[in-house]
Amino acid sequence: MRYFLITLLLITAAVVSVAGVRGALSRKPPLEVFPDMKRQPKLRPQKPSAFFADQRDSRLPVAGTVPVDALLSDSPAATGFVPGTTNYAAISPYPMTAEWLERGHQRFTIYCSPCHSAAGDGNGIITKYGLLKAGNFHDPRILKMPDGQLFNTITLGKNQMPSYAAQIPIPDRWAIIAYVRALERTRLGDLNDVPVENRAALR
Numbered sequence: 001m002r003y004f005l006i007t008l009l010l011i012t013a014a015v016v017s018v019a020g021v022r023g024a025l026s027r028k029p030p031l032e033v034f035p036d037m038k039r040q041p042k043l044r045p046q047k048p049s050a051f052f053a054d055q056r057d058s059r060l061p062v063a064g065t066v067p068v069d070a071l072l073s074d075s076p077a078a079t080g081f082v083p084g085t086t087n088y089a090a091i092s093p094y095p096m097t098a099e100w101l102e103r104g105h106q107r108f109t110i111y112c113s114p115c116h117s118a119a120g121d122g123n124g125i126i127t128k129y130g131l132l133k134a135g136n137f138h139d140p141r142i143l144k145m146p147d148g149q150l151f152n153t154i155t156l157g158k159n160q161m162p163s164y165a166a167q168i169p170i171p172d173r174w175a176i177i178a179y180v181r182a183l184e185r186t187r188l189g190d191l192n193d194v195p196v197e198n199r200a201a202l203r
């Protein structure tokens with residue numbers, strides 16, 4: 001203990017003799033261990049600055065700047081609603097093509113199938129871990145939903161289902177909806193969907 005106290009005293013004396021006591025006056029600049037923390041070459045919001053000609057450090061947006069989603073903002077593609085109403089858009093604004101469906105298939109597998117399953121019946125892998133059954137896309141209630149309503153479910157979530165707005169960009173949401181509609185067709189098809197010349201083979 002005695003050695004400890006003596007060592008402490010010596011260290012204190014050494015530190016004070018190098019760094020000086022608090023409040024001491026000196027012509028030399030104070031010792032700063034991390035000066036970059038104290039003096040940062042940055043602008044603070046709403047403060048004056050000599051750097052710019054107008055003396056303001058907050059800058060205005062460059063002339064002609066447009067918010068990313070402004071071009072889409074009121075269209076059914078961006079909201080899932082008929083413009084100016086609260087009615088869901090009946091069908092997707094994007095044309096259905098093979099590539100579009102393939103994109104939707106891929107995104108569906110990534111984002112929806114863990115809960116809704118690859119077949120869309122709601123028995124995804126989560127149910128094996130004790131989580132609840134997600135919506136069944138073959139349920140008549142969901143079959144009847146307009147595309148815009150599915151868009152809003154993906155965008156905002158629904159009860160236990162979280163919002164996917166942050167993960168899935170707007171066009172991909174519509175591609176997923178196209179694929180969900182195709183999935184639903186897999187259980188709605190009847191003989192009339194088969195080309196006439198192939199029907200005999202099925203009977």
Ligand code: HEC
Pocket residue numbers: 108111112113114115116126132133134135142150153154158159160161162164168176180
């Ligand atoms: C984390 C699990 C999970 C994921 C991932 C998920 N869902 Fe869901 N989804 C649910 C659950 C749970 C419900 C049932 C919500 C309820 O209680 O009505 C649901 C319901 C739905 C419904 C029916 C909504 C209604 O009004 O009844 C639709 C449509 C739907 N999901 C679409 C999707 C699509 C499309 C994706 C992929 C982008 C997706 N879900 C991803 C869990 C999920």
